[in-house]
Amino acid sequence: MESNFGIYIHIPFCKQKCFYCDFPSFAGRERLIDSYLAELSREMELTALKYGQDGKMAPYTVYIGGGTPSLLDTAQLARLFSAANEHIRFDQVAEFTIEANPGTLTKDKLRLMKASGVNRISIGVQSFDDNCLKKIGRIHRAGDAIECIKLAQSLGFYNISLDLMYGLPGQNMDTLKQSIEQAIALQVQHISVYGLQLEDGTVFARQQAMGKLQLPTDELVENMYDYIAATLPAGGYNRYEISNYALSGYESKHNSLYWQDVPYLGFGAGAHAYWQVNRYENPTNIDAYMAMVRRGEILSNIEEKVDEKAHMEEFCFLGLRMTKGIDKEKFRETFNKDIYAVFGDGIKEMLDKGFLQEKDGALSLTTIGMKYGNIVFGAFITGE
Ligand code: SF4
Structure with missing residues (x-):
């Protein structure tokens, strides 16, 4: 484990x-x-x-x-x-x-x-x-x-x-x-x-x-x-x-x-798990949840198979929520790619608008960027 x-x-x-x-x-x-x-x-x-x-x-x-x-x-x-x-x-x-x-x-x-x-x-x-x-x-x-x-x-x-x-x-x-x-x-x-x-x-x-x-x-x-x-x-x-x-x-x-893109297990009705790079969701309905466990099923309901594209996007969305921002080196280690090679155009646009800042090896929201986070998140969609 x-x-x-x-x-x-x-x-x-x-x-x-x-x-x-x-x-x-x-x-x-x-x-x-x-x-x-x-x-x-x-x-x-x-x-x-x-x-x-x-x-x-x-x-x-x-x-x-x-x-x-x-x-x-x-x-x-x-x-x-x-x-x-x-x-x-x-x-x-x-x-x-x-x-x-x-x-x-x-x-x-x-x-x-x-x-x-x-x-x-x-x-x-x-x-x-x-x-x-x-x-x-x-x-x-x-x-x-x-x-x-x-x-x-x-x-x-x-x-x-x-x-x-x-x-x-x-x-x-x-x-x-x-x-x-x-x-x-x-x-x-x-x-x-x-x-x-x-x-x-x-x-x-x-x-x-x-x-x-x-x-x-x-x-x-x-x-x-x-x-x-x-x-x-x-x-x-x-x-x-x-x-x-x-x-x-x-x-x-x-x-x-x-x-920070760390795995977690979730137990109970409606609980989510992020495990071995897949997202799981238990049934929200209490009876359906209990029936699932009685059948001996665990981590059975895949909500999303996180492919590399989705993983890179989520890595950035979640990182941006924190004031310390997206760790560029961690992005490189995780995906073996430079973040600018993937989201360069969007990053530059957000930096120019003053919604994003780059310091200490991280990309983070500015105070004004926090207020309009959804606009910035939109710059981290691969669009392929
Ligand atoms: S119903 Fe109220 S107390 Fe219960 S989970 Fe929702 S917000 Fe919390």
Whole structure:
């Protein structure tokens, strides 16, 4: 098994579906949790037997995401951790993250997480404004989020990440500023900030189609973006990826693997894997996923066979997401080609426009380029 890889474990259960969410997550299916955990364990076991060493996988990072992993009760969480321990060697794991949502996290669950080796918690806050939280369908209120962050800190978690959003219905510059200031005041180590995207199949997409969704104007959203991009670095949070900011040394190791073309395995419904240069996707439907594992199938559903052309494009798209950019030497080592020989025209155009910069052997987005990332990504399509 490759030594440098990540493991993602998906828990697709949520108390309620947020209005913007198109992730593989389901409300009202909690009765499936116990059988789901059994199949998750089986999927890890089969994978470890096939690709592991001595029947165990030895990754660099482990990330339990969702959905809402903290919706599991303590006994279910204990089963999840014990299954992970059975099939994963944790001695080389540098970062073990779990996602949690306010309103589902308790002292007992946090204690169990800590005792099970979790060293990073990622909390879905989205906003510290109650009106906004209600309008996006979150189950918690701002006070719950503050309480659960402080509780985690009091129990010895020193690597906490918050997710925030901007461009939300009911959000204005004042409430956005208050959320960013509150996040900084809580002294968390990592902050991810995502702009609202209207995704098909969501409550928001339906409201939009009926003309019932009131969003901030494009100008206001742009001002919010500029405020975030200026304020978080001024508060000590380095922007190391388009949407991610961290105190020095607290950049997410797991997510950085995704952006650096490193393989990862994914377990659970809707989980993705990037393994031996192919991309795989498990069925999103929980029943279909469990049936797949019962048939003994793992890494069976190829989402994309990554040929060299697609690999070069993805290598660049992902590299550009990080402020350190695309490592030109690593490109040469990976593909045995100079990046200018493949994307030279597009690179020159983006350099001329001031969207791209070249320094320290890397090509990276400028501040303005980050804002218009999609235009720059378009320059890294081979077009053959
Ligand atoms: S808690 Fe997260 S995964 Fe669950 S519905 Fe809301 S946004 Fe989606």
